[in-house]
Structure formats: C-alpha cells, structure tokens
Amino acid sequence: MAKTKGNTHLSVATLIKSPTGIMGLDEVTGGGLPKGRPTLIAGAAGCGKTVFAMEFLVNGATKFNEPGVFVSFEEPVEDLVKNFASLGYDLNQLSRSKKMIIDYVHIERSEIEVTGEYDLEGLFVRLGHMVDSVGAKRIALDTIESLFSALPNEGILRAEIRRLFLWLKSKGLTAIITGEKGDGMITRHGLEEYVSDCVIFLDHLLFEQVATRRLRIIKYRGSPHGTNEYPFLIDTTGISVLPVTSLELVHKATSERISTGIPRLDTMFEGKGYYRGSSILISGTAGTGKSSIAAKFAESACQRGERCLYLAFEESESQIIRNMRSIGINLEPWVKKGLLKFHASRPTFCGLEMHLVQIHNLVSSFNPSVVIFDPVTTMISIGTENTVKSMLTRLLDYLKMKKLVTTLFTNLSHHEDLEKTAMAISSLMDTWILLRDIEIGGERNRGLYVLKARGIGHSNQIREFLLTKEGIDMRDVYLGQDKVLTGSARLAQEAADKAEALIRRQETEQKQRELEHKRRAIESRIKLLRSQYKSEEEELRLSIQQAKLNEDVISSATREMAKSRKADVIKPAKGKE
Amino acid sequence: MGTENKKKKAGGKTKGLRPTAKAHGTAEAKSSKEFWELRLYVAGQTPKSLTAFANLKKLCDEHLEGKFRIEVIDLLKNPQLARGDQILAIPTLVRKLPEPIKKIIGDLSNTERVLVGLDLRRAD
Numbered sequence: 001m002a003k004t005k006g007n008t009h010l011s012v013a014t015l016i017k018s019p020t021g022i023m024g025l026d027e028v029t030g031g032g033l034p035k036g037r038p039t040l041i042a043g044a045a046g047c048g049k050t051v052f053a054m055e056f057l058v059n060g061a062t063k064f065n066e067p068g069v070f071v072s073f074e075e076p077v078e079d080l081v082k083n084f085a086s087l088g089y090d091l092n093q094l095s096r097s098k099k100m101i102i103d104y105v106h107i108e109r110s111e112i113e114v115t116g117e118y119d120l121e122g123l124f125v126r127l128g129h130m131v132d133s134v135g136a137k138r139i140a141l142d143t144i145e146s147l148f149s150a151l152p153n154e155g156i157l158r159a160e161i162r163r164l165f166l167w168l169k170s171k172g173l174t175a176i177i178t179g180e181k182g183d184g185m186i187t188r189h190g191l192e193e194y195v196s197d198c199v200i201f202l203d204h205l206l207f208e209q210v211a212t213r214r215l216r217i218i219k220y221r222g223s224p225h226g227t228n229e230y231p232f233l234i235d236t237t238g239i240s241v242l243p244v245t246s247l248e249l250v251h252k253a254t255s256e257r258i259s260t261g262i263p264r265l266d267t268m269f270e271g272k273g274y275y276r277g278s279s280i281l282i283s284g285t286a287g288t289g290k291s292s293i294a295a296k297f298a299e300s301a302c303q304r305g306e307r308c309l310y311l312a313f314e315e316s317e318s319q320i321i322r323n324m325r326s327i328g329i330n331l332e333p334w335v336k337k338g339l340l341k342f343h344a345s346r347p348t349f350c351g352l353e354m355h356l357v358q359i360h361n362l363v364s365s366f367n368p369s370v371v372i373f374d375p376v377t378t379m380i381s382i383g384t385e386n387t388v389k390s391m392l393t394r395l396l397d398y399l400k401m402k403k404l405v406t407t408l409f410t411n412l413s414h415h416e417d418l419e420k421t422a423m424a425i426s427s428l429m430d431t432w433i434l435l436r437d438i439e440i441g442g443e444r445n446r447g448l449y450v451l452k453a454r455g456i457g458h459s460n461q462i463r464e465f466l467l468t469k470e471g472i473d474m475r476d477v478y479l480g481q482d483k484v485l486t487g488s489a490r491l492a493q494e495a496a497d498k499a500e501a502l503i504r505r506q507e508t509e510q511k512q513r514e515l516e517h518k519r520r521a522i523e524s525r526i527k528l529l530r531s532q533y534k535s536e537e538e539e540l541r542l543s544i545q546q547a548k549l550n551e552d553v554i555s556s557a558t559r560e561m562a563k564s565r566k567a568d569v570i571k572p573a574k575g576k577e
Numbered sequence: 578m579g580t581e582n583k584k585k586k587a588g589g590k591t592k593g594l595r596p597t598a599k600a601h602g603t604a605e606a607k608s609s610k611e612f613w614e615l616r617l618y619v620a621g622q623t624p625k626s627l628t629a630f631a632n633l634k635k636l637c638d639e640h641l642e643g644k645f646r647i648e649v650i651d652l653l654k655n656p657q658l659a660r661g662d663q664i665l666a667i668p669t670l671v672r673k674l675p676e677p678i679k680k681i682i683g684d685l686s687n688t689e690r691v692l693v694g695l696d697l698r699r700a701d
Contacts, residue, residue: 105663106663113679115694120666120667121666122666128656129656129657
C-alpha cells in the first residue's frame with residue numbers, strides 16, 4: 001500500500017502544484033510537481049527522462065496554458081522534433097505558436113579551450129531570453145550534466161549550476177532537471193545536491209524478457225506522495241503511470257442491475273441480472289461456453305445502447321464474430337455501429353504493464369460501460385500469479401472507481417481445481433458463475449451454476465446450459481430419484497417419466513370407473529329391495545285390516561247371541577269373589 | 578544590430594608577421610592572406626570581460642598585427658545572439674575565421690593557452 005503522510009488537504013493549501021498532465025502521475029504526486037521549484041528526474045540511459053520532461057512541457061503548453069522552454073544539451077532540435085512526432089507531438093507547431101521554445105545548447109569539447117576564469121552568464125542570458133520571449137512558466141534542462149564533460153573546472157561549474165537553480169526559482173519557473181543515474185548516487189554528478197524539492201527516479205526492470213519501466217518518487221518535500229515503484233509506459237500516447245494500488249477503496253456502488261443477456265440466467269439472479277459496475281467471473285473447463293456467455297452479455301449491453309469493449313486474448317475479432325454467429329449471436333452490426341469494440345492481442349505481445357496501460361487508454365478513450373476479458377487466464381503466461389493478480393486489482397480499482405464499468409472475465413480452469421481459479425482472483429470478483437461439463441451416458445453436457453453473487457439472492461440450482469443455433473438456452477436439469485440428469489439422459493428420463501405417469505393415470509381412471517360401477521350396482525339393488533319391501537308392506541297391512549275386521553265381526557256376533565239367550569252378563573270380577 | 582564593433586585595425590598586408598611564432602619555431606603555416614575574425618562575447622562590463630578584452634587586444638596586436646578584426650558582443654544587449662555561436666560561458670572568444678571555428682572560454686589570462694587555442698601555436 002502506498003503511504004500517505006499528513007493531511008492531504010493541508011498540504012494542498014501550503015504547496016501549490018503544477019499538474020504534469022501525465023496519466024497517473026498527478027494522482028501519485030497528489031496534483032503534480034512543486035510549482036515554481038525544480039524537480040530532478042534521474043534514471044539510466046533510455047529510461048524515458050527526455051520523454052518525461054518533454055511531456056511535462058507539452059502538456060503545460062497545450063493543456064494548462066503554461067508555455068515552456070525545453071533546453072536540450074544532448075539532442076539537436078531537429079532530432080527532438082522527429083522523435084516526438086512519433087508520440088504525436090508537433091513541436092514545430094508549438095514553437096510557431098509561441099507556446100514553447102526548444103533550444104539546443106551544445107558545447108563541442110574539441111573546439112574549446114579554457115583560459116582563466118569564466119561563468120555561465122551566457123547560458124543564463126540565453127535561458128532568460130527564451131523564458132521572457134514566450135512568458136514561460138515551465139522549463140526543462142535535459143540534461144545539464146553534459147556540461148560537466150564539456151567544461152573543465154568543476155568547481156566553477158558547480159557553483160554556476162547552484163546559481164542556475166536559484167535563478168530558476170527566483171524566476172518562478174517549474175523546472176525539470178534530468179540527470180543520468182550514477183554509481184551509488186542518484187545522479188552521476190550529484191545534481192540531487194542542488195535540487196531538493198522533488199526527486200523522481202526512473203528505472204527499467206527486466207523480468208523474464210519482459211521489460212517494465214518503473215517510476216519512484218524518492219522525495220517530495222512538503223507533500224505526501226506514493227512511495228511505491230509505479231510501473232509506467234511510454235507508448236504512442238506518451239507516458240502513463242499506474243499506481244500499483246489505489247490509496248483507498250472507495251468505489252461507489254450502485255444498486256442498478258443489468259441483464260446478463262440470457263433471460264433464464266437473469267432469473268437465477270432475482271430476475272434482474274448483474275449489478276452495474278460489478279466484476280463477474282465466468283470460469284469453466286474448455287468448451288463449456290464461457291465466451292458465449294460473454295458475447296451474450298456484450299450483445300445485451302449494445303442493445304441497451306451502451307458501449308462494450310471486448311478484449312480478446314486468444315481469438316481474433318473476425319473469428320469471434322463468426323463463432324458467435326453460429327449460436328445465433330450477431331455481433332457485427334454493433335461493431336459497425338461503434339458500440340462494440342474488439343481489441344485482440346496476444347498476451348505475450350507485451351508486458352503486463354503494457355497491457356494494463358493499453359486497457360487504461362482504451363477505456364479512457366472508448367468509455368465503455370462493459371469490459372470483457374476473454375480469457376483472463378492467458379495473462380498468466382506473461383507474469384506470475386502475484387503480478388497478474390496485482391494487475392487485475394489495479395485494473396478493477398480503476399474500472400470500478402472511475403467509470404463504474406461492469407467487467408466480465410472468462411477463466412479457463414481445469415477439472416481438478418475447477419472451483420479454484422488459476423490466479424486466485426475469485427476474491428476480487430463480485431459474481432462467479434461456474435460452467436462445467438457433466439458426463440452422463442456417454443455424452444458431455446454443460447452445467448451452469450452460480451458460485452457466488454455478492455449482494456444478490458441467487459439460485460443455488462444447477463441449470464443445463466444449451467448452445468443451439470437459436471442461441472443460448474437454459475433448462476432445469478432432471479432432478480428426482482436422487483439423480484441429476486442432463487442432455488439425452490435427461491430427455492430419456494423425462495420420456496420414461498411421462499410414460500409412467502400415463503400408466504398411472506390410466507390405472508386411476510380405471511379404478512374410478514370400477515368404483516362408479518359398483519356404486520350403481522348397489523344402488524339398483526337397494527331400489528329393488530325397497531320396491532319389494534313396499535309391496536310386502538302393502539300386503540301385510542291389508543291382511544292386518546282383514547284380521548281386525550274379522551275380530552270385530554266375531555265379537556259383535558257373540559254379543560248378539562248372548563242377548564238372545566238372555567245370558568247373564570258375567571262381569572269381570574272386581575276384586576270380591 | 579547595435580553590436581559594439583571595435584574594429585581593431587584592418588591593416589593591409591604586413592610583412593614580417595608573427596615574429597614570436599617564428600622565434601618559437603612552431604609557427605603556423607598560414608598564408609599571409611589569412612584574416613582573423615574574432616568575436617568576444619561578454620555580458621556587461623564585468624571585470625572578467627574587461628580583462629578578457631584587454632588580454633585579447635594585446636595578444637592580437639602582438640601576433641596578428643593588421644590581420645584581425647574583433648567584434649565584441651554584449652549578450653545583455655543582444656541575448657538572441659548567444660544561440661548562434663552556442664555561447665554558455667562568459668567570456669567566450671570565438672574564432673570565426675580562419676576555419677574551423679574555435680572557442681576559448683575564460684578571461685584569456687593565460688596567453689600561451691590562447692595562442693594554442695587560436696592555432697597560433699601548436700600545443701607541444
């Protein structure tokens with residue numbers, strides 16, 4: 001982690017800084033170089049001192065309205081103009097428009113003889129004249145050390161150089177002094193002795209045949225600054241410095257969600273898809289469809305009218321477009337519309353830092369809202385795990401902090417360590433989707449599941465992931481009877497299930513019919529019994545009536561007979577006999 | 578240009594030139610037609626400048642009688658002229674002619690070295 005000393009706000013108030021306009025450097029220095037003071041840029045030959053100095057001046061002239069004077073002690077003006085034309089700087093134009101003066105100060109040792117005392121007033125006069133003629137606020141001396149080889153009498157020279165720096169300060173010039181790296185010293189001639197405000201050291205590091213330029217702020221009086229070695233790059237857009245890690249972790253998080261491009265995958269994330277500005281890792285074994293998910297995501301971004309940057313490290317643009325067309329994703333129109341931009345390069349083409357800077361530059365110029373790395377695994381071929389991880393950390397910091405870019409990485413993994421990413425980058429990722437092949441019944445099918453999704457309730461189900469001519473589709477896998485089946489096995493199982501279900505249904509229907517039948521039979525029997533009962537009942541009732549009638553008739557006949565016989569009526573005894 | 582032009586004599590051809598050189602036996606094999614055009618760059622009337630001018634005048638009178646011209650350029654008055662002759666140090670004497678250009682830095686107090694510097698005498 002970069003170290004911060006003191007309170008940033010305080011130092012800003014006390015020390016005015018002159019922005020360099022060099023990408024990244026102003027962040028590392030907290031605003032630029034000390035204004036009105038000299039800064040020493042030291043480093044070995046070819047490490048970029050001149051470019052650094054020149055970019056400071058050109059940016060001053062073009063971006064900050066601070067004209068400058070470039071004093072070259074080593075290269076003639078014409079050479080400088082030619083060299084910097086390749087960086088896109090038109091130095092002649094800047095000179096003509098009086099924003100900059102380039103001067104070549106040169107002494108040919110062989111044509112010089114020194115007799116007696118001298119001073120460098122001539123140089124002062126020259127500088128003063130140039131500074132006044134353009135109203136310069138910035139000046140670069142590249143490199144004043146060559147005077148040591150051109151002029152004898154070091155004592156005088158040192159005194160004069162000290163006087164020169166004081167003079168620069170008194171003029172209020174923000175100066176860059178370059179100096180060649182010395183043995184055991186920052187510069188060969190000890191210029192650091194005179195420049196005490198800010199010293200920046202440039203270096204060239206070679207690691208496994210890949211060169212990385214590095215920059216370190218050795219000292220910056222009165223200002224907090226990053227003390228790390230920061231990789232920097234010189235490419236066609238000039239110098240870019242990359243902080244190894246950001247000083248703080250302060251991404252703004254949004255709760256906005258964006259579609260994955262695959263409706264069924266969206267539903268696995270609460271039906272809404274990924275978070276905007278999050279980082280997504282798609283890992284899987286070879287041929288599991290990582291790129292397809294990436295391409296679908298790219299397509300959906302373009303459909304929303306957003307820009308997408310596709311960084312391809314294994315396939316060329318046309319190859320990707322062709323392959324994606326075969327699964328129904330047509331990316332070509334988006335490329336033509338300028339919403340989709342491919343950047344295909346071999347990872348080994350340049351060092352990690354170069355890639356990082358290229359990506360930075362692409363992102364800042366194209367301004368995408370989605371960036372895809374396909375695949376991120378190949379990066380490891382040019383760096384160690386640690387360096388790749390640190391690069392990705394920095395990149396993600398940048399993308400998340402500055403741009404709220406959603407990044408999608410694909411990652412090729414192997415069977416043994418499927419759930420371990422090659423670079424242990426999974427901890428950097430917010431969402432991790434795993435694709436794996438499931439081998440059942442002599443075929444391999446793709447299974448997809450969400451390993452993690454920070455802040456999103458996600459499905460824990462495995463889905464079968466299908467790549468068809470019509471596009472990407474996802475199916476529920478066959479779950480049941482303690483089995484997970486995919487592909488034809490799933491289809492076969494589903495058919496078998498269907499047949500079984502049919503039989504079961506038929507059986508049920510049959511039973512129901514039987515039941516109905518039985519019920520009807522019983523009911524009809526009940527009816528019959530009832531009618532039988534009814535007729536019997538009638539008969540019995542008639543016979544009872546008959547019997548009663550008979551009884552009456554008999555008893556009245558008996559009474560009549562008794563009357564006629566004058567028979568005494570035998571009264572029933574009433575308890576006295 | 579307002580240069581302080583001090584033509585220190587541009588006399589005709591003089592015979593018996595450079596007796597000193599001959600006496601030393603290391604005389605320049607320059608033809609008598611040669612003309613010496615010298616420029617002395619100064620920055621104001623500093624003691625060093627004055628010394629240099631005095632030294633130069635004396636030396637020329639002695640060794641280049643009638644065949645030289647000295648131009649004194651004050652950079653405080655004409656700072657833009659410093660660029661042409663790549664002047665850094667003050668005072669600087671530039672031998673424009675005869676070619677090649679030679680520069681001598683300092684107050685010219687060491688006559689021997691000035692003579693060597695101007696190719697009036699070879700360094701041994």
